[in-house]
Amino acid sequence: xxxxxxxxxxxxxxxxxxxxxxxxxxxxxxxxxxxxxxxxxxxxxxxxxxxxxxxxxxxxxxxxxxxxxxxxxxxxxxxxxxxxxxxxxxxxxxxxxxxxxxxxxxxxxxxxxxxxxxxxxxxxxxxxxxxxxxxxxxxxxxxxxxxxxxxxxxxxxxxxxxxxxxxxxxxxxxxxxxxxxxxxxxxxxxxxxxxxxxxxxxxxxxxxxxxxxxxxxxxxxxxxxxxxxxxxxxxxxxxxxxxxxxxxxxxxxxxxxxxxxxxxxxxxxxxxxxxxxxxxxxxxxxxxxxxxxxxxxxxxxxxxxxxxxxxxxxxxxxxxxxxxxxxx
Numbered sequence: 001x002x003x004x005x006x007x008x009x010x011x012x013x014x015x016x017x018x019x020x021x022x023x024x025x026x027x028x029x030x031x032x033x034x035x036x037x038x039x040x041x042x043x044x045x046x047x048x049x050x051x052x053x054x055x056x057x058x059x060x061x062x063x064x065x066x067x068x069x070x071x072x073x074x075x076x077x078x079x080x081x082x083x084x085x086x087x088x089x090x091x092x093x094x095x096x097x098x099x100x101x102x103x104x105x106x107x108x109x110x111x112x113x114x115x116x117x118x119x120x121x122x123x124x125x126x127x128x129x130x131x132x133x134x135x136x137x138x139x140x141x142x143x144x145x146x147x148x149x150x151x152x153x154x155x156x157x158x159x160x161x162x163x164x165x166x167x168x169x170x171x172x173x174x175x176x177x178x179x180x181x182x183x184x185x186x187x188x189x190x191x192x193x194x195x196x197x198x199x200x201x202x203x204x205x206x207x208x209x210x211x212x213x214x215x216x217x218x219x220x221x222x223x224x225x226x227x228x229x230x231x232x233x234x235x236x237x238x239x240x241x242x243x244x245x246x247x248x249x250x251x252x253x254x255x256x257x258x259x260x261x262x263x264x265x266x267x268x269x270x271x272x273x274x275x276x277x278x279x280x281x282x283x284x285x286x287x288x289x290x291x292x293x294x295x296x297x298x299x300x301x302x303x304x305x306x307x308x309x310x311x312x313x314x315x316x317x318x319x320x321x322x323x324x325x326x327x328x
Contacts, residue, residue, distance in 0.1 A: 021103035023050045023119065024188075026096075028089030028181075029110035030058040033067050035231055036110040040072050043108070048120040052076065052100055056093040058083040081315060087206035088199040090181055091310050095196055098188055105186045112182050113229040114139070121226035122185040128171035135190040135218035136211060138176060139183035139226040149230050154179040154222045158269060164219065173221040177266070181207040183228040190214055198255075199314050200307035204245060205252035213261035242281065246291055250278070250298025255307055 025043055029036045036055070043053060056078045057065050068077050078096065080089070090107060097105045104126075106119060122137045141149045157164070157175040168175045184207075197210040211220070242249060253274050257267055278295070285291045 021123070022052075022101055023048075023104045023106055023123075023185075024097040024100055024102035025050045025053040025106045025108060026056065026090065026093035027053070027108050027110055028056045028058065028086055028093060029060060029064055030083055030089075031060045031062045031064070032110045033060065033062045033064040036064060037067060037071055038231075039108065039110055039112055039114075040068070040075065042113045042116075044072070045116055046114065046119045047117050048123060050106060050119060052097075052102075054078060054093050054096055054100075056080065056089040056096075058085065058089050084199060084314060085202035085206075086181065087197055087201035087203060088314055090206070090210075091197045091199040092314055094186070094191060095310075098192060102188045105188055105191065107181045107184050107186060108228075109182050109230070111231045112141075113231060114183060115227045115229075118183065118226045118228055119185075121223055125171050125173050125221055125223040125225065126185065129167060129173070129219065129221065130170060131167050132219060133187065134221050135187045135214050136179060137173070137185045137221045137223050137226070138179035139228045140222065140224045141180070141182050141228055141230050144229060144231055149182075149232070151180075151230070151232065154220075156222075157220070159265065168219075168221055171221075172225055173223050176220045176222045177215055178208050178211045179220065179222070180211075182230050183226070184211065186214065190218060196310060198307045199310045201252045201255070202248060204248040205256055209252070209256040209259065209261055212256070212266075213259070216261055216263070243290070244294060246281070246294040247298045247301075250295055251302040251305075254299065254302025258302075258306075 027036065027039060027043075040053070040055070043050065053072070053075045055068055055075050057068070058080055059082050065077060065079050068075055076096070078092065080092065084092070086109070094105055094107065106122070108114070118139055122139065126134055126137050138154045141153060143149045154176040155178070157177040160175040164175050191214065194214050197206050201209065256262070257271060257274075262270060282288060282291055
């Protein structure tokens with residue numbers, strides 16, 4: 001079935017992509033060799049095979065690169081000279097996918113194990129949606145015991161119109177406003193229009209900022225029929241004690257709330273939700289003093305600084321895609 005892509009604000013004349021869209025998988029990895037190899041084997045075993053696979057290695061020190069070259073010679077391996085985090089890795093890898101002529105980009109963490117029909121289900125949901133083609137379709141994420149993973153479950157779009165909910169339900173999906181990089185199928189044309197992930201986020205909220213930016217005025221779907229297993233060490237949500245990483249949660253969330261990816265009403269809604277989550281995180285922390293220090297540093301950095309352009313962060317940012325400036 002042919003995929004239709006209509007740019008936001010267009011008159012409804014859809015641009016056509018090939019009947020078999022070119023799907024490029026982008027996996028970002030750092031020191032998780034065995035999980036990565038399991039993930040790549042699952043990608044290779046997909047009922048609908050992807051057209052290319054790009055692995056971005058953030059300077060792993062556990063033999064990841066050699067293992068990928070030996071076990072998956074068809075994979076395009078990109079070895080970065082330092083750890084640029086998930087944000088930098090996906091910014092680089094998705095830029096490479098755009099240069100490769102991708103119609104769709106399947107972004108995936110290195111500890112994500114997709115079920116054999118995961119990609120086929122994402123493509124079917126996208127094709128069956130009646131209306132403007134979705135800018136992204138996300139998989140249902142489970143933990144190792146089959147429970148929905150609270151850390152990665154896209155939440156239903158809070159302000160979705162009735163018509164949007166009906167259209168999503170007709171293809172077995174739910175409208176969403178954001179998603180994670182655990183498993184999301186991104187329309188490459190919209191990525192070109194809206195820009196790549198922001199590499200300077202390093203980690204945490206980079207996927208939230210990117211997907212909310214991509215989905216503002218566009219359609220996003222959660223496809224329950226596309227299932228992936230996220231093999232995190234523990235089961236839990238974002239309120240699990242984050243340690244020093246809490247700095248990135250605070251700074252990056254403020255950067256996101258200052259940006260153009262959310263409307264005014266959404267900004268208020270997400271600010272309230274963020275404050276509640278921070279309170280729960282603090283209440284459950286074993287070392288509240290350290291968490292307070294991260295909170296203060298994150299608040300200062302989020303207010304006083306802005307994320308640098310990707311070309312200033314990455315050693316070789318590759319094909320450029322514009323990103324909107326922060327609102328002042």
